[in-house]
Amino acid sequence: MAFSMHKISIRQIFLLWISYLLINIVAIGSDLRAQDVTIGSKTKQLLNEISNEVDQLSERSPNVDRAYIASISIMNHVQRIVSPLQYSVLKTTGEDTPKTVEECLEAKAGICGNQVACFLELANHLKLRARPVEFYLHGKTPKENTSHICAEVYYDQAWRFFDVTWGTYFMMDGKAASIDAVRESPTVARQAAVTNETDQWFLHWRRSGLDPLTYVDHKFVDILRGRNGVIRLRGNEFVYLPTHQPTFIGLNSLSSDYGPVRIELLDVHAGVSRVIIQVSGYAGTGELVIEQRGNKMAYPITELKIGENEFVLPYKVAAGELEVKMKATNPAKIGYVVYSRIHVSR
Numbered sequence: 001m002a003f004s005m006h007k008i009s010i011r012q013i014f015l016l017w018i019s020y021l022l023i024n025i026v027a028i029g030s031d032l033r034a035q036d037v038t039i040g041s042k043t044k045q046l047l048n049e050i051s052n053e054v055d056q057l058s059e060r061s062p063n064v065d066r067a068y069i070a071s072i073s074i075m076n077h078v079q080r081i082v083s084p085l086q087y088s089v090l091k092t093t094g095e096d097t098p099k100t101v102e103e104c105l106e107a108k109a110g111i112c113g114n115q116v117a118c119f120l121e122l123a124n125h126l127k128l129r130a131r132p133v134e135f136y137l138h139g140k141t142p143k144e145n146t147s148h149i150c151a152e153v154y155y156d157q158a159w160r161f162f163d164v165t166w167g168t169y170f171m172m173d174g175k176a177a178s179i180d181a182v183r184e185s186p187t188v189a190r191q192a193a194v195t196n197e198t199d200q201w202f203l204h205w206r207r208s209g210l211d212p213l214t215y216v217d218h219k220f221v222d223i224l225r226g227r228n229g230v231i232r233l234r235g236n237e238f239v240y241l242p243t244h245q246p247t248f249i250g251l252n253s254l255s256s257d258y259g260p261v262r263i264e265l266l267d268v269h270a271g272v273s274r275v276i277i278q279v280s281g282y283a284g285t286g287e288l289v290i291e292q293r294g295n296k297m298a299y300p301i302t303e304l305k306i307g308e309n310e311f312v313l314p315y316k317v318a319a320g321e322l323e324v325k326m327k328a329t330n331p332a333k334i335g336y337v338v339y340s341r342i343h344v345s346r
Contacts, residue, residue: 039125040102046081047125050074054126067155068176070126071162072169076196078118079167082110084201115164116149129154131226131257133161133179134246138220142234142243148215152179152225154257159225166212167196179223186217227252228259233342234266240342250286250301250326250336262325263342268292270319271346275311277324278341279304286335287327292317298327301337 039047054070061069086109090097097109101121104110110118116132123130135148152159160176162169170177170192172185182189193213196202205212215221222231224246233240251260275290287298295315324342326335 040105042105043102043121043125046077046105047122050077050122050126065156067128067153068160070128071123071153071155071160071176074119074122074126074128075162075164075167075169078115078122078164079196079199081105081108082115082118083108084111084115084165085204087111087114112149112165116151119151119162119164123151123153129257131159131255132224134224134227135215135218136222136224136231136245137215137218138222138232138234142236142241145244147244150179163213166202167199168213169194179225182216183223189216224261226255226258227261230262230264232264232266235268235344238269238272238344240265240344242340247280247340248336248338249288249324250284251328251334252283252336254332254334260326260328260336262323265322265324265342265344268317268320268322268344269346270317272317272322272344273313274345275313275322275324276343276345277309277311277337277339278343279306279309280338280340281306282335282337284333284335286329286333288337289323289325289327291323291325292321300329301326301335304337 050070050073053073054066057069057073058064058066082104086107087097090107090109098104098107098114101114101118104114104118120130120132130151130153133150133152135150137146137148139145148165150161150163150165152161154160156175158175159178159180160169161179161182162176170182170189171194172181172188172192177189177192190213193216195212202212215223222245223229224231227246231242231245233242233245246261249261249263251258277288282301282304284301286301288301288304289296289298290311290313291297292315297311297314299309299311322344326337328335
């Protein structure tokens with residue numbers, strides 16, 4: 001069925017990606033051969049293709065790191081098969097869009113979150129050590145926030161960054177660079193970018209005047225590596241809403257390469273004495289901590305209720321930032337709170 005691209009804009013597709021950023025996939029290990037586990041037929045077929053490809057190339061290039069070859073092979077295959085353009089077609093025509101890895105490979109459609117989910121699952125089965133890298137880019141207003149997700153693979157004693165959507169990695173100092181190295185030297189990184197510039201989605205973005213690699217040097221971006229990091233929220237007076245940003249606080253994976261999400265409320269007014277959090281749910285154990293400049297209060301998440309939870313702060317709040325985070329009480333267990341709004345008041 002024919003479709004018109006103007007019916008669903010690039011920005012709409014870009015904003016849809018946030019729905020798929022928090023997929024809980026753990027990728028660990030060192031052997032790159034596919035494991036004999038129960039998986040979908042499309043996933044199994046692709047794993048075998050990639051395994052054979054990696055074997056062939058590793059034999060012909062014995063001095064090239066096998067993990068590098070495998071990472072590039074996974075990225076290339078996922079970008080080729082799991083198409084954002086086809087996802088746009090499905091959205092425009094009102095058809096169901098894929099959600100699982102197997103569905104994405106079957107439908108040959110998906111956005112960045114789907115692509116990275118595929119990358120991580122394939123890497124996991126090939127026993128690569130991999131993690132997601134999430135970008136939350138702040139717009140002029142929270143409504144203009146956008147997001148993107150990529151992946152990193154650990155080999156040769158460092159993390160190596162791969163943007164599956166654009167088929168991009170950054171060859172710096174003769175090796176694929178980490179996202180930290182890319183952000184530290186953005187001008188050099190842009191020159192060092194190796195990108196599949198014949199991809200139709202990439203070409204469409206460029207024709208639309210958009211920058212696929214905007215995360216390289218964006219001035220106001222929050223980055224989660226293995227979901228570990230700080231998300232900054234800008235409020236409307238006294239109300240803070242996660243807008244195209246994660247809606248949980250804490251740790252939702254016990255993988256050693258994953259960490260907790262922390263929230264920072266920006267531009268909090270002096271004299272605030274109450275924090276009201278709209279809780280949708282929680283899991284695990286731990287304490288919810290509200291902290292500023294060493295002053296803090298903690299509350300067990302098992303005592304939270306669904307709905308509004310009001311906390312009276314036992315200290316004076318100064319103008320500036322206020323942090324909301326989780327404190328683990330049992331390192332062997334996850335602990336996180338799902339929320340939809342934070343309201344502060346005097």
